[in-house]
Amino acid sequence: MRKLEDTYQHKGLRKKLIDQLRTKGITSELVLEAMYNIPRHFFLDSAFDKIAYEDRAFPIAADQTISQPYTVAYQTQLLNIHRNDKVLEIGTGSAYQACVLAEMGAWIYTVERQRKLFEMHKSFFFKGKYPNIKFFYGDGFEGLATYAPFDKILITAAAPFIPPKLVEQLKTGGLMVLPVDEGNMQRMLRITKKADGSYVQEWFDYFSFVPMLKGKNN
Numbered sequence: 001m002r003k004l005e006d007t008y009q010h011k012g013l014r015k016k017l018i019d020q021l022r023t024k025g026i027t028s029e030l031v032l033e034a035m036y037n038i039p040r041h042f043f044l045d046s047a048f049d050k051i052a053y054e055d056r057a058f059p060i061a062a063d064q065t066i067s068q069p070y071t072v073a074y075q076t077q078l079l080n081i082h083r084n085d086k087v088l089e090i091g092t093g094s095a096y097q098a099c100v101l102a103e104m105g106a107w108i109y110t111v112e113r114q115r116k117l118f119e120m121h122k123s124f125f126f127k128g129k130y131p132n133i134k135f136f137y138g139d140g141f142e143g144l145a146t147y148a149p150f151d152k153i154l155i156t157a158a159a160p161f162i163p164p165k166l167v168e169q170l171k172t173g174g175l176m177v178l179p180v181d182e183g184n185m186q187r188m189l190r191i192t193k194k195a196d197g198s199y200v201q202e203w204f205d206y207f208s209f210v211p212m213l214k215g216k217n218n
């Protein structure tokens, strides 16, 4: 197995990345601190070691991507995470985003439809550090009815529409953050669920995500 080392050089590059995120408009110190604490290069192939702290997405297994740090920070900030929040994440990917949420003290239920990525996380190198992350293999459009309701739901793939089952699995007053597909780009949406089951929508900036696809992939 690959040796995981977090050197002073990595920490220095990470500090620079955090400063860049601040310049780009991320204001939540809780989010910035969590991202400073997590060695992003651990989640990438060693070939990316030198560039792991550039503010860009990178390829991971199964033709998927680890989101750009700015995108991770942006979505996490919109979720307004509190300690002990119960969070459903759709699209585990590299599990970097799940770790950022776990580092903030939330309980994470993360779902991935690519079997290869799910299998990789069975020997997850951060299992000891983050026992508050549970991994699932499934279709995110279905959510996790058994574990519902959730305080927060995060979709990290381009959603063609607001998945109705996920709205059902959100607590009253709960937040869901998702990039909604508008053709070439996705617009970030946050919904707040009301007591009558309906929700309020707030629209934010445009981003680019890999598609949220139906069903599981073996």
Ligand code: SAH
Binding pocket: 064, 065, 066, 067, 090, 091, 092, 093, 094, 095, 096, 097, 098, 111, 112, 113, 114, 117, 138, 139, 140, 141, 156, 157, 210, 211, 212, 213, 214, 215
């Ligand atoms: N949060 C990830 C980003 C991964 S990219 C990270 O931090 O690295 C989006 C991921 O969503 C991909 O791994 C893709 O396979 C997954 N995905 C797409 N559609 C899905 C669905 N319906 N259910 C679960 N995962 C899905």
